[in-house]
Amino acid sequence: MNAKPVLSVEDLRTYFYTRAGVVKAVDGVSFSLHEGESLGIAGESGCGKSITCLSLVRLVPQPAGQIVSGKILIEGRNILDLDEEEMRRMRGEVISMILQDPLTSLNPCYTIGNQVSEAFKLDSKSGTTKNLKQKVIKVLKSVNIPLPEQRVRDYPFQFSGGMRQRVLAAMAIARNPKILIADEPTTSLDVTIQDQFLKLLKEMQARLKMALVMITHDLGIVAQTCDRVAIMYAGKIVETGTVSRVFQAPAHPYTEALMAALPKMDEKRKKLFQIEGEPPNLLNLPKGCRFWPRCQKSMERCRYEYPPVIPIEEGGEVACWLCSSGEF
Amino acid sequence: MSALLELHDVYKFFPIVLSGVIKRKMAMLKAVDGISFSIEKGACFGLAGESGSGKTTISKMILLLEKNTRGQILFEGKDLSKFNAKEIMWYRTRVQTIFQDAASSLNPRIRICDIIREPLEVQLGKSLSKTEINNRMEEMSRLVGLPFDKLENYPHELSGGQQQRVAIARAIILHPSLVILDEPVSALDVSIRAQILNLLIDIQEKQGLTYLIIAHDLAMLKHVTTQIGVMYLGNIVELGDTDSVFSTPVHPYTRALFDAVPHYIPERVETTPALKGEIGDPINPPSGCKFHPRCEYAIDICNTEAPTLMQSGAGHLVSCHRADNMLDIHSNNKMEVSYGEENDSRTQQNN
Numbered sequence: 001m002n003a004k005p006v007l008s009v010e011d012l013r014t015y016f017y018t019r020a021g022v023v024k025a026v027d028g029v030s031f032s033l034h035e036g037e038s039l040g041i042a043g044e045s046g047c048g049k050s051i052t053c054l055s056l057v058r059l060v061p062q063p064a065g066q067i068v069s070g071k072i073l074i075e076g077r078n079i080l081d082l083d084e085e086e087m088r089r090m091r092g093e094v095i096s097m098i099l100q101d102p103l104t105s106l107n108p109c110y111t112i113g114n115q116v117s118e119a120f121k122l123d124s125k126s127g128t129t130k131n132l133k134q135k136v137i138k139v140l141k142s143v144n145i146p147l148p149e150q151r152v153r154d155y156p157f158q159f160s161g162g163m164r165q166r167v168l169a170a171m172a173i174a175r176n177p178k179i180l181i182a183d184e185p186t187t188s189l190d191v192t193i194q195d196q197f198l199k200l201l202k203e204m205q206a207r208l209k210m211a212l213v214m215i216t217h218d219l220g221i222v223a224q225t226c227d228r229v230a231i232m233y234a235g236k237i238v239e240t241g242t243v244s245r246v247f248q249a250p251a252h253p254y255t256e257a258l259m260a261a262l263p264k265m266d267e268k269r270k271k272l273f274q275i276e277g278e279p280p281n282l283l284n285l286p287k288g289c290r291f292w293p294r295c296q297k298s299m300e301r302c303r304y305e306y307p308p309v310i311p312i313e314e315g316g317e318v319a320c321w322l323c324s325s326g327e328f
Numbered sequence: 329m330s331a332l333l334e335l336h337d338v339y340k341f342f343p344i345v346l347s348g349v350i351k352r353k354m355a356m357l358k359a360v361d362g363i364s365f366s367i368e369k370g371a372c373f374g375l376a377g378e379s380g381s382g383k384t385t386i387s388k389m390i391l392l393l394e395k396n397t398r399g400q401i402l403f404e405g406k407d408l409s410k411f412n413a414k415e416i417m418w419y420r421t422r423v424q425t426i427f428q429d430a431a432s433s434l435n436p437r438i439r440i441c442d443i444i445r446e447p448l449e450v451q452l453g454k455s456l457s458k459t460e461i462n463n464r465m466e467e468m469s470r471l472v473g474l475p476f477d478k479l480e481n482y483p484h485e486l487s488g489g490q491q492q493r494v495a496i497a498r499a500i501i502l503h504p505s506l507v508i509l510d511e512p513v514s515a516l517d518v519s520i521r522a523q524i525l526n527l528l529i530d531i532q533e534k535q536g537l538t539y540l541i542i543a544h545d546l547a548m549l550k551h552v553t554t555q556i557g558v559m560y561l562g563n564i565v566e567l568g569d570t571d572s573v574f575s576t577p578v579h580p581y582t583r584a585l586f587d588a589v590p591h592y593i594p595e596r597v598e599t600t601p602a603l604k605g606e607i608g609d610p611i612n613p614p615s616g617c618k619f620h621p622r623c624e625y626a627i628d629i630c631n632t633e634a635p636t637l638m639q640s641g642a643g644h645l646v647s648c649h650r651a652d653n654m655l656d657i658h659s660n661n662k663m664e665v666s667y668g669e670e671n672d673s674r675t676q677q678n679n
Binding site for chain 2: 044045160162190191192193194195196198199217218219220221223224247257258259261262263264271272273274275276278279294
């Protein structure tokens with residue numbers, strides 16, 4: 001792709017200042033996203049994937065969390081330079097987000113119609129009240145809510161889990177944003193409902209030509225919905241690339257181990273490959289490469305120096321000494 | 329081989345108050361609606377299904393935490409409902425459980441060593457000396473790979489994987505014959521999940537345990553189980569050897585469930601349409617076959633008559649009026665993906 005990216009993140013660092021010390025939740029993350037493209041950010045809990053996304057909409061919990069350095073360019077503008085009022089206008093109009101748990105994201109005391117219309121009310125161009133109701137019904141219809149004319153008067157508890165998540169999707173796409181962030185949108189849903197929702201998400205993305213950032217710990221979801229993937233480990237992106245390349249020929253030992261550790265539907269039963277140890281404590285990171293204590297291929301050098309990010313085939317990047325020394 | 333646990337036509341209804349205080353209107357929530365299966369000694373039986381399908385209610389009935397409305401549950405040939413207090417104590421040494429969320433199943437105010445020791449003290453405290461109990465406790469922590477320096481800690485000081493190891497140690501310290509695992513790894517990260525699954529398989533082989541695993545993660549079930557039952561709204565729709573069910577799923581629901589699982593190989597991503605609708609209402613389930621409103625192959629009879637579990641051409645039990653047709657439909661479509669392999673080393677070992 002040669003067009004300018006809609007979103008580009010350069011060396012983003014988000015730290016949390018706690019009594020126990022500085023937690024480097026996101027520590028030098030860079031990626032870019034083009035119009036209509038979907039990027040999956042995958043990793044285990046605590047690897048910084050959610051904080052990366054909260055940084056993109058500048059909703060990192062303050063004052064503990066601070067975006068320490070880096071740039072987030074949306075259509076060429078660095079959103080870290082915007083004031084709160086300008087940022088508020090960006091949210092929903094240019095960039096919007098679907099969160100993990102639909103029940104806690106919806107206010108139980110207001111009707112669905114009321115809450116969805118809020119998304120339109122922030123829009124300066126929106127029309128009269130009557131017009132508003134029409135818009136709400138239209139957007140609910142677009143996410144396959146049956147009988148939206150009647151359901152707008154219902155409260156969140158009257159909706160099933162899958163429908164609540166679709167309502168949130170409706171709120172997120174209400175004003176045709178250019179970038180949609182979905183943070184583990186299907187973790188609270190059953191497999192068949194997850195399947196429905198992911199297919200709806202793909203369809204919406206194609207229809208509205210949105211760029212999609214999909215945060216998930218489930219690599220299967222990445223394979224199903226994304227064009228490119230970034231694998232995160234302990235606050236850093238260790239590997240990026242097209243989904244087909246990363247899944248078939250993972251370059252980083254962590255990615256490789258993750259793939260091997262997954263039980264697969266279409267494979268003969270055998271003992272699973274296991275990654276020894278546990279993800280590092282972000283307060284007390286190992287020196288050098290963060291994965292080396294668990295890595296089977298670690299070398300002397302990995303212990304002292306963080307490997308440089310080097311480009312590999314199909315526009316991918318990887319941060320590993322193995323690849324830079326040409327052994328891969 | 330003899331059956332360790334047998335369920336014969338088990339029902340569980342929960343009464344629900346619909347409205348009114350004096351003149352109450354009641355309804356029955358049919359959580360488990362006529363289920364029979366048996367688990368052989370040394371087997372690893374999996375129950376799959378979406379939330380609300382009744383899998384956890386079954387485990388609660390087996391653990392004597394709920395009483396079945398109708399039907400019989402037999403453990404080593406003895407009827408659970410006829411147990412007296414003494415037999416219940418004995419039964420609880422034979423059957424143990426591991427819950428989904430280790431963090432909330434461990435008492436936050438008790439040290440790890442005491443948590444692991446507790447079942448022994450409760451059950452055999454009179455016949456074992458303190459040192460014997462301590463030895464058993466240490467042996468268990470070695471078996472589950474828990475570092476000794478963590479034994480004096482409290483649960484919150486452990487990571488998720490270690491907490492799950494504690495839960496496993498606590499469950500197996502009495503050397504039970506049946507262990508019920510309710511979503512044992514769904515709360516864990518991918519890299520930890522493989523460790524725990526391998527550990528569970530390892531322990532099963534070492535101690536000769538029988539597992540009943542309840543999970544919604546089909547890929548995991550395929551890896552671990554030898555038999556599997558697929559549940560939908562309180563019924564088992566397909567039951568048989570894991571390999572047979574995964575290689576030739578017959579019931580339309582099983583097939584839809586398998587298709588809904590995301591594949592890890594991008595080229596394999598299929599474009600089968602998503603299953604429409606949502607799981608039915610257990611208070612007022614659909615007539616006939618409970619799956620028929622969501623089934624694309626439904627015919628008139630599915631609307632009126634409930635199918636029963638019957639032997640299908642695929643070599644396992646299926647509850648579908650069109651089981652034979654379904655087999656033809658699948659072979660005509662030349663099913664693109666096969667979900668299993670014919671031979672399987674673990675079943676052979678267990679036999």
